[in-house]
Every structure is written in C-alpha cells, then in structure tokens.
Amino acid sequence: MKNILxxxxxxxxxxxxxxxxxxxxxxxxxxxxxxxxxPSQVIGQWKLVKINAVSMMAIDPDNNWPLPYEExxxxxxxxxxxxxxxxxxxxxxxxxxTLPTNPTExxxxxxxxxxxxxxxxxxxxxxxxxxxxxxxxxxxxxxxLNYSAFDGPTFYYQKEPATK
Numbered sequence: 775m776k777n778i779l780x781x782x783x784x785x786x787x788x789x790x791x792x793x794x795x796x797x798x799x800x801x802x803x804x805x806x807x808x809x810x811x812x813p814s815q816v817i818g819q820w821k822l823v824k825i826n827a828v829s830m831m832a833i834d835p836d837n838n839w840p841l842p843y844e845e846x847x848x849x850x851x852x853x854x855x856x857x858x859x860x861x862x863x864x865x866x867x868x869x870x871x872t873l874p875t876n877p878t879e880x881x882x883x884x885x886x887x888x889x890x891x892x893x894x895x896x897x898x899x900x901x902x903x904x905x906x907x908x909x910x911x912x913x914x915x916x917x918x919l920n921y922s923a924f925d926g927p928t929f930y931y932q933k934e935p936a937t938k
Contacts, residue, residue, distance in 0.1 A: 847884075866884055
C-alpha cells in the first residue's frame, strides 16, 4: 500500500505546483495607498510652515508652535543644498535614501558644511545630529524633520511652487 500511496502523493504535489500558480495576481486598484512623493520631486524650494510638538505625556496631542524664524531649503539637482534662515545662508549636500524595510518610503539626509548650523535653535531644545538632518516623506504634502521620539517637535517643510 505504501508503494502506491507515496508515489501517488508525490505525483499530486508535483502536478499542483505549476508556474502559472506562482504568478501573483494583479494588485488591487481600489486598495488604499497613502500619497507619497517621488524622490525626484524633492528638488526645489521647501519652506518651514509648521512646527508641531507631540508629547507622549500631553493631553492635547496636536500642539502647533509659532514659527521662531523663517527658513527655506533649496535642494538642487546637483545634490547641493542652501538653507536660508532669516536671511543667513548655510550650504551643504544631500542624498536620498530608501528605507530598507519599505522601499516605497524614503528620506533625505542633509549634511551642512558648518556643523554649528545643523540644528534648530528653540531655546531649550537644540538638537544636533552630527551635522545633518533627516527629512522624511511622511505624506505627500510635507517633508518632515521629526524629533518626536524624544518628546521634541516635528518641523514641516512644504514645497513652494516653482517660479519661471
């Protein structure tokens, strides 16, 4: 009986695994997909428009701060960046990386030439990560510099319309 049953099971398993079954179905066109920017869309002028503080201890989870200064980031096609904060300019370079765990999410790593300008000065809160910033594409409208993991604020940069 074993001599018949084992070859029969092997034959059924071999027949059931065909290459046609291995082709994945078309993606569901109606499935929800959050809007995201394409990394090439990061080129251009970005203006600091909002600072939001989310504290894990706060009762009100949405706490917008007034902007302490005007800040504009110019990300250029040659991977150079110019930041203008209240008219004071800082220069550096940037690169765009994708998250290894999710290739549809990406972030911008900014390295300033002068490490002393690589932070936001909000009085009590002066984060400085070497001489860089990580801007993430949290949603399609903003690039975000997020310090909320240690009860810091999130800085929202919105892309300015291109001028001709």
